[in-house]
Amino acid sequence: MTTPVDQTIARVVRDEWPQLMATLYRDLGDLDAAQDAAQEAAEIALTRWLDDGIPDRPGAWITTVARRRALDKIRRERVGRQKSELLARLERIEDEKQPRIPHVDDQLQLFFGCCHPALSVEAQMALTLRSVGGLTTTEIARGFLVTEATMAQRLVRAKRKIANATIPFRIPDGGELLDRLTVVHHVLYLVFNEGAYASTGDDLLRLDLSAEAIRLTRVLASVMPDDPETLALLALFLFIESRREARVDDSGAVVLMAQQDRSQWRRPLIDEATELIDRAVRLDRPGPYQIEAAINSLHAEAPNADATDWAQIVLLYESLAVHRPTPVVALNHAVAVAMHRGPRAGLDLMDNPSIAEPLDLYHYLHSARGELSRQLGDHRAAAESYDRALELVNNDTERRFLRERLRQLV
Amino acid sequence: MKYACLIYSNEKDPVSNPDPSTPEFGPIMEGYMRFGQEAGDKILAGEPLQDTSTATSVQVRDGEIITTDGPFAETKEQLGGFYILECDTLDDAIQLAAKIPHASMGTVEVRPVPDFG
Structure with missing residues (x-):
């Protein structure tokens, strides 16, 4: 007990x-x-x-x-x-x-070693949680919904490569430092996402990976207090975490941000995140996580979806696309455009092959299209899109949300 | 620590593997000369290989030698040469491997050599 x-x-x-x-x-x-x-x-x-x-x-x-x-x-x-x-x-x-006074450098070396680019990204995540985070193999396996044997093997293989190939645990110097820090950020980001938007199965009994990612990012931010992207990454996590309770209703169904009860957003987390992003921006070295955090801060300060500064969010997505020219960023930009200029403008962007083709298997594209078609009163197109999203989704909570949307159409 | 750098590229591609009689050949050779000078005595060994049309794969089954014309596996990029480098860590080996000319035109696989000593 x-x-x-x-x-x-x-x-x-x-x-x-x-x-x-x-x-x-x-x-x-x-x-x-x-x-x-x-x-x-x-x-x-x-x-x-x-x-x-x-x-x-x-x-x-x-x-x-x-x-x-x-x-x-x-x-x-x-x-x-x-x-x-x-x-x-x-x-x-x-x-x-x-x-012995613990050295800041020692902790940084551990981060850089566990997130060494010569290791697979799965191994980087597991090793960081194990070595820097102190989680047991069982706990990590539960976080990623794999068997303990699979996770143990993943860790053993990674540690064997570190030893046999002499992967150094060191702080990279000069120009290499920022590139390697990007890898560390990416690992933390993936761990956080795995927790915040669990992609499969029921989430009961799962290890809270987003809480772990926040904890680890706090450690990183404490040893790299002058790195704006690290501060922004922590801010981003806190903004998303602040909405956790509001994201799901009592029956366990997904609630879109526009419909969320904003009084449920956790203000202390938002305040901390706002302070972090302010500090990051003052360091005057822009980067993608600062943009993502800034987008989230605009959501956090708006009293409701309509009163959100969508014009600013559209611009921020445009600068994010410069750093990350990916179809997912383009899709988020299209969603923001729909909020700013109406559903037709958003749908037109989503029809662009640069979004539609690479994201054809991404359920979120189809559920976003469904939502916009519904707003336009085109119920047939909406139903088609929701159907397609349902085929692709592999998360119970989201499946329930889509079924409900579909039911409301007929 | 010793690292083997196995150099892969598409041997049929005239850009990465030009014929020695063409003008494109010179710059690649110069690249290897520069690499040799830069890596210096970190290079313990290194050889280019003739293309895979000259390869013979050998297997012994039930005491019998079976030979097959061609490389062990048909791949898009083929092993075209190798270096054995002496480096302290994988990071150093990666830094050096990145300077091998074909790293920009193909792939260099870095494999640690075990130390049984």
Whole structure:
């Protein structure tokens, strides 16, 4: 049974995890060994703190325990030169009476290593959640709706490649830094989306991946406080998260933003996000996440859908398309145009082959077309589009929404 | 750490694999000379290969040698040469591999060489 004390301890352990892992990885130079030591120390903390209370500096406590565990294990298991080098290093650290200050760089290295472009994007996500986030393999498997065996294998394969191909855990320098940071952002973005718009099945019992993505992005923002895109990414997540309750009604059906009860939007998250995007923009280095966050801030400040500054949103989508010339961005632009200039203008854009062809299998295109046709009073076209969307959708909540829309037409 | 860089490109494509008698051949060769100078003693070995029409695939089954005309697999891009590079990390190997001329005209597969020593 978990008690409030258990939960507090679990939260403290989790909050300390990124620094813990980063420090251990620096000391041990081995992801698996660091992971094992951190896991063991976390388990010890969970029981010990229950009796003794949470120490003043939980991070230092848990790191010391973890390093001692690692030392013991190396003494027992390692052989030869590897053993003596590692032991010498760890014993030297042990002798330093001063507690080691966790380096910001260590945490960054961990992010960049887990999100190394030589790893598959699935592996990048899993590894980041495991190593930086401290989640168990079981929890991550539950987040992505795959079996534990599949997830375990994915992690093992990724760690084997890191070791065998000597993928360095380092902060990329100069011009490479921004490119690599884009990869880290993308990984966090995908994890968040997987949680916010779960694409398959029922969402009960699922690990909350969007909350995890927010937590990890907070860590990243704390170590890169001057990177506008990182701040904007966190702002974007918070804006979307603020609407979570309003996005689904009591019966579990999807509610489109225009119909959402805006009093349900969580103001503290919006305020935090607004402050973050303001800070980001003041750094004067524009980027796609800043544009996305800005679009969301316009939604957040509007009292209702009609009073939204759609003209501005249309412009923002146009600049987003410069950074991300993708059909999905073009579709979102078309939706904004429909809100600004009416459904006909939106539909015309959606008929353009540059949107219609690549997104033919994307249910959202067809449900958006259905909605606009319905607004125009063209019920036959609307029904066709909703039918097509229903064929393609693989999420129960959205399926229910589309069936309801279709039912209202006839 | 040793990394093998396996250089793939479409051997039938006159742009990436021009005939030595054509003017396009020169610049590609110069590119490889520059790469050789830049990578210096990080290059432990490297050879171009003749095209896959010269390949023979060999298998032994039940003690019998079976030979087949042609490469192991028919692919859009073929293995046309390789380097063995000495680099500290995969990042360094990727940086160097990106400078191999055919990385811009085909694909360079970077594979770590195991150290059994």
